[in-house]
Amino acid sequence: MSTLIEEEIEVRKGPWTTEEDTLLTHYIGRHGVGPWNMLAKCAGLKRSGKSCRLRWLNYLNPDIKRGNLTLQEQQLILQLHSLWGNRWSKIAEHLPGRTDNEIKNYWRTRVQNKQPSSSSLKEMSSQFSVPCQLPECIVPSGSVINISEQIEFPQHETSPNAYAHTCVDNNNLVLNGSYNIGRSGQDMEAFRLASMSAVGEGCWICNEMTDSLWQCRELGEMGN
């Protein structure tokens, strides 16, 4: 018999053992996922419900895809991050078999460290007014990811002549010249009109931003 305090002390932390993994997997296999705190106790695990949930969702769940992210997945992450920022769980919804933790780790280790911070990107986008054209990148032809069909966002048709380039402003993304997608449709439209009035129709961005746009060209070449 143990007191509450003793039980709290007994809560294990740190890396999971294979025995713990087995216990959790077998329990969920028999009973399914339920209230995690109760599940942890019933499964005989000296872990918090939170820890069990994380272990299952990020590691033990058989639906999880193993191995490196594919090029398309990487591109999708970049695009979705442009749309939503650090809303990893939302991004993960559009990458079946990938977890928010995995995407978050990918972003922090392989994308964020190789580019200026998003805030500096924002600063750059507001500071530089001399435009140059953004090379077509991020979504190579033939690997179009039709985000606009998957995600509910305010949509604004652009003129038929809009370029099929992709560019980033300080919170938003223009995809394929067909839709303006962003957290704020009005903001996006304002940005688009402002940029178009300044430099003509299309998407434009400064050299420095081009260089820093997540090595998107390199990313594109990886798939070739």
Added chain:
DNA sequence: AACAGCTACAACCGCAGACTT
């Protein structure tokens, strides 16, 4: 071979919102 630095990933923490009592 030994060490340092780097990278990738698993796991924890704190917080906020939803839900229950």
Added chain:
DNA sequence: CAAGTCTGCGGTTGTAGCTGT
């Protein structure tokens, strides 16, 4: 309606393994 609990999310940290010197 308030308090307590649970759940999920995003940020952060710890560490094992890899690579370069």
